[in-house]
Amino acid sequence: MTSMSPDRDAYRRPTRPTMRDVAALAGVGIKTVSRVVNREDNVSPEMEARVRDAAEKLGYRPNLTASHLRRGDGRTATIGLLLEDVANPFSAAVLRAVENVSSARGVQVLIASLDEDPARERELARTLIDRQVDGLIIAPTGRDQSYLIGEQRAGTPIVFVDREPRLIEADAVVSTNHEGALTAVEHLTLRGHRRIAYLGDAPSIMTAKQRFEGYLRALENVGGELVPELVHHDVGTVDAAYAATTRLLGATDPPTALFASQNLVTIGATKGLHRFGRQSEVALVGFDDFSLADILKPGISVVAQEPTEMGRLAARLLFARLDGDGTPAQTHLIPTRLIERGSGELPPG
Amino acid sequence: MTSMSPDRDAYRRPTRPTMRDVAALAGVGIKTVSRVVNREDNVSPEMEARVRDAAEKLGYRPNLTASHLRRGDGRTATIGLLLEDVANPFSAAVLRAVENVSSARGVQVLIASLDEDPARERELARTLIDRQVDGLIIAPTGRDQSYLIGEQRAGTPIVFVDREPRLIEADAVVSTNHEGALTAVEHLTLRGHRRIAYLGDAPSIMTAKQRFEGYLRALENVGGELVPELVHHDVGTVDAAYAATTRLLGATDPPTALFASQNLVTIGATKGLHRFGRQSEVALVGFDDFSLADILKPGISVVAQEPTEMGRLAARLLFARLDGDGTPAQTHLIPTRLIERGSGELPPG
């Protein structure tokens, strides 16, 4: 005999031993090997020893993919996680929390970044479902997730994180975006600021829109009016925020305070302020906390989110569905928390 | 007829339509459905239309898991990625780079964090391989990866990233740890520092050991001697580094400079220096760059790594193996780069 499973010599990938090979070497039926591999009862110690020896000798490893295909529940012990950008600290914290909950259950996580591309969102969601993930956690980027209704009905639970579902009913875990932004900007108006600039993502992104509306509400509450020159939408990166801040500071009538609607934007704004030495003159409150915000001079005041808590809850909700939870879908609001560190407490010019 | 694939009504998961269901509805053979789904040639437009209609009507989605099982090459278009902690910015950057290369090839990424737990490393590596990943990229935590030799021989290519393989020959992509640390500490000795503290991970971690050796070499080069009180091993988190820095600063004969051997440690040391207002007196050079290091006062000088480049190269090497590359395994050294920002240029007290 020259090789196991001889028919497969033509394939590029070297042959791996199968249960059949182990059974043949041990001189037992394939079902007995299956029993030993799966630690089922009703195997004599002698049989078990023979099977284990043979498996060891061949370097046998079970093919989980084949096993899942045949198993009754159709489960693969894999979930999919679609986030904006896994390299963003917020997304990375969500990912890590989801991983922790999943790994405690022996479930693996397939991840992908969407980069604000709705076409990519649909394609990746479909691909993951076609790969038989047991469930999906998604921070959607498009304005319509109705394409997931069929999958949901077909039994794949879907949980939204960070951003709410649109045109589909599903569990969701999101920050109190409107209230958080309102709190942040009120913190500035309370100190007398009226010329408060807004820096944030395109309002097509729901969270950005909600935060912008919180900003508007805070202005309204003090009878302030929207000053178009102070509003910068489509600012979603460190560089864009830096550039926008530079422009704002160079204007004839610059703002006395900035509200930055997400972590990268806050960092870019901070860099802009430092670049022109204005960090102790122009106030700044950011949405979402970030590393070292407390060490800068002044410290950066933020409305902090709870990405770890959000990821953990999203994963728990998903597994609850997989465990049979049939209660109506619900949106879970995770409160934000104002952290005063100095930059948000600076008085107007 | 009340349901498709009637035998499966007993299972918890609602039934999904299969190729058989589509074939039955379209009134064609299952192989014709397979041809249409896989966009093979030799299908009449009429047949194709009937199949597409039926698939659409049923909401049919192909089961990629079953497809992979039967396909000749045994590939699943999935790779595994095992990193220290996906929430660490270094790991997150590696992950994102691997994802970019993979997604361009239509390959999905299964990720997991190892948390410096060798048992977890072995278990997760095995699990991923049992799930039929096409290849594995790993930043190992244990001191022995010989357990992977069998898998490697059986055809699963393995590429190491950040940390070199031990007791197995495989491709690797690592930073010039020794040289980088040497450069960092020489940068300090050149300015006259002799009492230079070391803060870093347990030397059982190869990269930490190499960086520590670079530190030692730099001291030797100026005839300096190792001062045990200045060496803090087993410092791997922000909090631990903060605590160690606090102790160092409170000593009767404190160091004039610090070398921090990774990003979290540098951040913790920075916090410690700021806490006691010593950031402009005690010099600091960190290994691995981090966000906002340039905005702090003084800016934090670092020896920067290239996590994005490392992840990209690791993924490319893996796919080259999958494409048949049979050249000997090689370790690729990615140079580090000293960035002067102020903290590393402070003179000795």
Next chain:
DNA sequence: CTGAAAGCGCTTACAG
């Protein structure tokens, strides 16, 4: 251009 039969590696459902 089309489809029936066999099989991927495993588990289920039985029979002994």
Next chain:
DNA sequence: CTGAAAGCGCTTACAG
């Protein structure tokens, strides 16, 4: 306690 047969959803290898 053990194992032969059938089948998970699909593709391969053929035959027409």
